[in-house]
Amino acid sequence: GEVGAAASRAPKVGLLGLSPKKIGEDIMKATQDWKGLKVTVKLTVINRQATVEMVPASSSLIMKALDEPIRNRKLEKDIVHDGNITLDQVIDIARTMRSRSMARTLAGTVCEILGTCFSIGCSVNNMHPKDLTTAIKEGEVEIPEE
Numbered sequence: 001g002e003v004g005a006a007a008s009r010a011p012k013v014g015l016l017g018l019s020p021k022k023i024g025e026d027i028m029k030a031t032q033d034w035k036g037l038k039v040t041v042k043l044t045v046i047n048r049q050a051t052v053e054m055v056p057a058s059s060s061l062i063m064k065a066l067d068e069p070i071r072n073r074k075l076e077k078d079i080v081h082d083g084n085i086t087l088d089q090v091i092d093i094a095r096t097m098r099s100r101s102m103a104r105t106l107a108g109t110v111c112e113i114l115g116t117c118f119s120i121g122c123s124v125n126n127m128h129p130k131d132l133t134t135a136i137k138e139g140e141v142e143i144p145e146e
Contacts, residue, residue, distance in 0.1 A: 016045050026052045037063050058116045061093045066122055084123045087132070090114065091143065107136055107143040 009020040027041050030052040040055040066083040094101075094109040101109040111133050118129040125132065135141040 058097050065089045081120045081122050087125050110143050
């Protein structure tokens with residue numbers, strides 16, 4: 001959602017004959033609804049035409065699911081993300097991340113996302129993510145297949 005310094009992009013896209021300022025504006029348009037979050041952007045250049053594609057990380061998807069207010073990353077540091085999300089939201093995030101996951105089943109991917117929830121500091125269904133991971137592994141909580 002925010003444009004970084006054009007000087008950091010210039011060595012990378014200048015070699016391809018592209019304008020760093022225009023690339024920055026394209027990135028800003030593509031990431032408008034992710035304002036205040038760090039996201040990875042994939043640039044595809046074909047015939048000197050750049051297309052911007054979002055590559056969401058699990059942590060940024062969880063932050064978006066928490067529905068926190070937009071913050072200025074330069075001014076506000078060390079934010080505590082102590083919100084609560086539902087297991088359905090975690091399963092939706094796991095389905096989004098499924099192609100990049102190393103787990104064999106969707107339940108394994110859900111456990112990966114729960115680990116990210118733990119590191120961020122949010123709870124899932126008002127439970128600690130580690131407790132939920134244990135319940136999934138023991139079969140107490142059922143995760144649908146794909």
